Amino acid sequence: MTDWLISIEGTQTGHHMALGLALMAAFLHAVFGALQKGRHDPWLTRGAIDGSYCVMAAPFALFVVPWPEPHMWPIFAGAWVIHSIYKLLQAAAYTKGAYTVVYPVVRGTGPLFTVVGAYLIFNESFNTVQWIGVLVLMAGIFGLALYNLMYLQTERDTLRAALGLAVLTGVLVAMYTTFDAYGIRATANPFTFLAWFFMIDGFLFPIIAYRRWHRMEDSPAVGPLMQRGVFGGVIAFLSFGAIMMATRLDKVGEAAILRETSTVFAALIGWLVLKETVGPRRVMLMMLIAAGAVIVEFGG
Template sequence: MTALLLSLEGTDAGRQAALWLALLAAFSHALLGALQKGRFDPWLMRGGIDLAYAVMALPFALFVVPWPDPHMWPILAGAFLIHAGYKTAQAATYARGAYTVVYPVVRGTGPLVTVLGAGLVFGETFAPGQWLGLGVLLAGIFGLALYNLRHVTENRDTLVPALGLAVLTGGFVAAYTTYDAWAIRQPPDPFTFLAWFFLLDGTLMPLLMRRRLAALPHADRWPFAKKAVLGALVAYISFGSILIATRIGNVGEAAVLRETSTVFAAAIGWLMLDETTGPRRVALMGLIAAGAVMVKLAG
């Protein structure tokens, strides 16, 4: 698998594979957000998901992938700190705002900053048509957030701080997307970074939530555990897909295409969380999809 991935870097086939991986990351990330926003408290659910994927990563990190070289430990520490900030801000956002309102703001803040960061770090450039597509996508994302803001009645008293936290979370999204795309290029085997990232990243939230996890009522433990394991598997797909996409393809394109997760989030919010939709939302989601297509075709 490692040899296949390395052979795809910088090729047209790798760019096409990165496209599909970014779309897979978009869907799975929206699903992960909905799982965190559902029945259980978002902080508690995040702790359960992280514990599950750390346990799953342990045997792979210790016995399957090559161990990190010494220079990788500070890089892994940097990833840990950025993701700790992201998850803390994300959980605080979901605890205060309706999912279909705050999620578009989180996802809309990230891609522009990521594209600029990818230009600085990796020397990537966007064609004029791609910038236009990015503008269309962002107009759809923020238009969807504004529409939801006007019509959603859930958590109105905490919505303003929730939106501020959503912008902060989006900043962390841009930071970890750019940093992780650089970090996964540092070891000879990209799966070394992936395995150790999930193992280390999965330790913080369970430690912070340990008392609440231990105090979970017995009747809730089995449903909570099943949801945590499902969330861990979805997290592997979400973060693993986008990290591999940024290794074998264009970082900026992958970051923009992942933001079609807002379309998936709206559908999931309607299907899973009983949050309403309508023709205006559908039109705005069409803008998001159209912008993503423009970014891809103009590249």
């Protein structure tokens, strides 16, 4: 399978495969975000998820895939730093604001910076129609942020902090998307990067989560938390793994923007599962974000 994936890089088949992987990543990332924002503390949930996918990835990294080339170790170190900062900011944002407030801004801010990074690093460029799509997407993002500032009644005291953290998290999304695309292209076997990335990336947050859990007066039961962690670990493999593979097979900028159709799934999950109030105006703005992503994909 590895040889076949490598053989379709940059081809029309690879483009179609990247399209499917990015859409799958969009849906699964919305599920992943809802898991972290669910009934458990976001820091604890993230620790359980990271610990789970670290343990699951270790046998593949150590015994199945080829070992990384020497030049990959600095890349893994850079990826660990970027992802660690991203996860710290995301957990803080979820602590301050509702899922349907934070998630669209995080996921919508990242693509603009990713497009710029893809141009500078991978020499990718967008045509006029695709840039219109980027502007539509950004209009939906900032319209959503403005709407939340004007009309959202709950969490008013922490809303500005939540939106600020969400924007910063979006910048880190762009950084890790671009850096991961560089990393997965730098090794001969893409599965080597994926296995080692997940094993290395899973070290930090279990420690943070344990210390936070230990200090709580009413700590949640470990069993249900770890069940959520194992489920989230599988989702993380499929979601993050899919978008990383998509950026190897095709253009980084297009894959990153198409993934932001996850805002539509996020709205549905927030409404149906988390019982958050979404409202028709916020749904329309989330749809605008998704429409921008579609214009970028099909305007190319």
